[in-house]
Amino acid sequence: MEYFLQQLINAVTLGSIYGLIAIGYTMVYGIIGMINFAHGDVFMIGGFMSLIGFLLCAMLGISSAPLAVVLVLLLAMAFTAVFGWTIERVAYRPLRGSFRLAPLISAIGVSIALQNYVQLAQGARPKPHTSLVQGGFTLYSANGFDVRVSWLQIVIVVLTVALMAGFTLVIGRTALGRQQRACEQDMKMASLLGVNVDRTISLTFMMGAALAAVAGMMFMMYYGVIDFFVGFLAGIKAFTAAVLGGIGSLPGAILGGLLIGLIEVFWAAYFSSEYKDVAAFGVLVLVLIFRPTGLLGRPELEKV
Amino acid sequence: MSLAISGSSTGVLDWPAAFKDALVTALVAGALGLFIVGFRTADFGKGLGFEYQFVDLAIACGVIFAGRFALSCARGGTSVVTLLLGAGLLAIALLAPLPSAFLRTVSGLAGVALLVAGTWTSVRGTSAGGGRIAALSAASDVLGTRVFPWFGAALLGVAVVLPFMPFADQKVMDLGILILTYVMLGWGLNIVVGLAGLLDLGYVAFYAVGAYAYAMLSTQHGWSFWMCLPVAGMLAATFGVVLGFPVLRLRGDYLAIVTLGFGEIIRIVLLNWTDFTQGPAGIGGIPSATLFGRVFAENAPAGGQTFHEWMEIPFSANHRLIFLYFVVLALALLTNFVTHRLRRLPVGRAWEALREDEVACQALGINPTNTKLTAFAIGAMFAGFAGTFFAAKQRFVSPESFVFIESAIILAIVVLGGMGSQVGVVLASIILIGLPEWFRDLGLYRMLVFGVAMVLIMVFKPRGLISRREPTIRLETGGGP
Structure with missing residues (x-):
């Protein structure tokens, strides 16, 4: 029971990180219908930005953990958003309206280029980092087993919930959100009605990249290490999460992220840690076979 | 070029717009590189520290600025500027003491590309040159349709004799x-x-x-x-x-x-x-x-x-x-x-x-x-x-x-x-x-x-290198009723 509870806490933390990356996939897929294959690498870049940000904070003598976290978070979000904007502008916008596979190939190219860019500029070795947010408390103790929650886990979950709420508001209530939903439904019609489609899509990519930067920072702090290749697996799993929850759906992305986190952590805890990724993909296949639109997705209308 | 910037395809160069566009591009490049390139994290024995590479970054941004501006000039019909900037970049690559071989290569390649682009636009600009280019592309089209069916066979021939x-x-x-x-x-x-x-x-x-x-x-x-x-x-x-x-x-x-x-x-x-x-x-x-x-x-x-x-x-x-x-x-x-x-x-x-x-x-x-x-x-x-x-x-x-x-x-x-x-x-x-x-x-x-x-x-080339495809079925059109 205690072991189960501890694993549950770990799973929710991991699931939050996946969920945040998944939002980026789901928003881009919803609006232009393409798999942004480079999103996992944008996440990795966000992680590197925050690593460098924390080192800078330490150099400048900012020792207060909350201040450093907020500063680094803003910095990483802002600069990673520039990556999101550039990728869309250079690699995807010229291909809009081209056939379906063209942007996917270009996205794979961007992914390879980003990984090698970071590898060249920062070196191939994993970079260790001790988190500023240390410690935690014992939630519950029985049979000689302590169920512990670290402050970092609380920060991660709270930040995810807050961002999720914020983005639901942005999509649901603001002018930008209305424009995004309009583009999602019918891009041509939206542009006829005066929506600046290019700007809306750029902003969507920037929002996705900023969220990926948050996830990257959390990942870097949680595992205490980052290298240029982490984006690949995390990206695939986050995309799996987005599909699992129903692609195009914001709550679905978080739900899918949590489920992938749960499956992965519990499989590793009770069966074997080698096959945890197999379990995550296996569940995805099962869900897609029995519910092809994902858990919260709307059924696609068949237009003839 | 499908990456054309807005408002410069009319043939008249809008200097302030071209300047602004180049500046924005260079700034974005700077933002992309500021942390990843500028601060190279390295292990100095007692935790991670930085190796600063701001000079490299600044030079790269400068090359990008010059390249983008020169391309706008070429598109605006002022290919003299393009040629000058291209020659300048090439000279920098060959003569100036750049900090890394990578920058030297990038600057050199950019210079060559600009020289080509500048020559191309200036040739196309003159009426005689434009006519010649049109004739050349028409000829290569004809050649393409004639030669294309044999291209595969030629490749196969090369593949067979290669080991000998x-x-x-x-x-x-x-x-x-x-x-x-x-x-x-x-x-x-x-x-x-x-x-x-x-x-x-x-x-x-x-x-x-x-x-x-x-x-x-x-x-x-x-x-x-x-x-x-x-x-x-x-x-x-x-x-x-x-x-x-x-x-x-x-x-x-x-x-x-x-x-x-x-x-x-x-x-x-x-x-x-x-x-x-x-x-x-x-x-x-x-x-x-x-x-x-x-x-x-x-x-x-x-x-x-x-x-x-x-x-x-x-x-x-x-x-x-x-x-x-x-x-x-x-x-x-x-x-x-x-x-x-x-x-x-x-x-x-x-x-x-x-x-x-x-x-x-x-x-x-x-x-x-x-x-x-x-x-x-x-x-x-x-x-x-x-x-x-x-x-x-x-x-x-x-x-x-x-x-x-x-x-x-x-x-x-x-x-x-x-x-x-x-x-x-x-x-x-x-x-x-x-x-x-x-x-x-x-x-x-x-x-x-x-x-x-x-x-x-x-x-x-979003349709791929060879976008022509033999139709699977051809409707018989030849011959009247």
Whole structure:
């Protein structure tokens, strides 16, 4: 029971990180219908930005953990958003309206280029980092087993919930959100009605990249290490999460992220840690076979 | 150029706009590089510290600014500025003490590109030059339509005589075998992606099945290459059916992600099922392919005969490579031939119809799942053949060879070549596999260049290198009533 509870806490933390990356996939897929294959690498870049940000904070003598976290978070979000904007502008916008596979190939190219860019500029070795947010408390103790929650886990979950709420508001209530939903439904019609489609899509990519930067920072702090290749697996799993929850759906992305986190952590805890990724993909296949639109997705209308 | 900036295509240069555009581009580049390049994290013994590279970054931004501005000038008809800036960048690359060889190369290449762009616009600007260019492009079009049908045959001719050329040493043969392996994989995947329109991101899984099938059957049960080849192909096809059956009812991108997942699952299983596959250590000592039982080695094994004894020629290590080269050439041609024939069969027609409109196909009584399954299985079979060949060539297999990036490269070959174009696959393989191998000197920058090239080819030629495709069916128009 205690072991189960501890694993549950770990799973929710991991699931939050996946969920945040998944939002980026789901928003881009919803609006232009393409798999942004480079999103996992944008996440990795966000992680590197925050690593460098924390080192800078330490150099400048900012020792207060909350201040450093907020500063680094803003910095990483802002600069990673520039990556999101550039990728869309250079690699995807010229291909809009081209056939379906063209942007996917270009996205794979961007992914390879980003990984090698970071590898060249920062070196191939994993970079260790001790988190500023240390410690935690014992939630519950029985049979000689302590169920512990670290402050970092609380920060991660709270930040995810807050961002999720914020983005639901942005999509649901603001002018930008209305424009995004309009583009999602019918891009041509939206542009006829005066929506600046290019700007809306750029902003969507920037929002996705900023969220990926948050996830990257959390990942870097949680595992205490980052290298240029982490984006690949995390990206695939986050995309799996987005599909699992129903692609195009914001709550679905978080739900899918949590489920992938749960499956992965519990499989590793009770069966074997080698096959945890197999379990995550296996569940995805099962869900897609029995519910092809994902858990919260709307059924696609068949237009003839 | 499809990356044209707004408002500068009229032929009159808008100086402030061009300046602003170049400045913004340079600033964005600066923002992209500020943290990743500017602060290089390095371990100084007591935790991570920084190595600052701001000078490099500033120079790179300067080159980008000059390049972007010069391109705007060329587009605006003021190619003198372009030529001057290009010459300037080239001079900097050659003369100035730049901090790294990378910057020198980038600056030099940018200079050359600008010089070309500037000359091009200035020639096109004059009426005589413009006329000449128009005539030239018309002539090359005519040449293209005349020569195109023979292009494939010419390539085949080059491929056949290549091993007998004086320059064909081991390095050339290795590269030839590598390119042909990818050509074969590209043709195999073309059945799935190009003809049936199914996006398969886990193609390398079937390649792995073929390779491991041969590796295990030969090392544990002593099967020969030629016995294993059909078995491995059938095994891979069976895998294709088993994996495909549940997932082929899914549409488009879902299929992509599930095949990607399956590709990873196979790799993880190969990595972790140590009793069966020897895990990350891989399987070594795989026998190479033989020619009628004759081995390619300096000394014959007990009771066997070597190729050079049989032919009564002196031994050369190159013989084995030349033989393998012809084996893979034959396998690739088999793939091409089968694809070519299948396209004329009912099932091939059904694939292409299904790619265009699934609902209409269902209305006409085509079973989409079965039709897709045949495409998936046949594609997988050829990957299995290629895998067997790979194992025989390398004589060692490990899960390292079957990572996702391989699937991505094969898919890129198909798409960059022009979907469904068989010659395009050959060209794309030569460009994507051959050139990077040739430019091994690029070292670490090789994959960066590879990724950027993938993006650039897609942006400038989204339909692939060879976008013309022979129509499957031609309506008879000749002859009146």
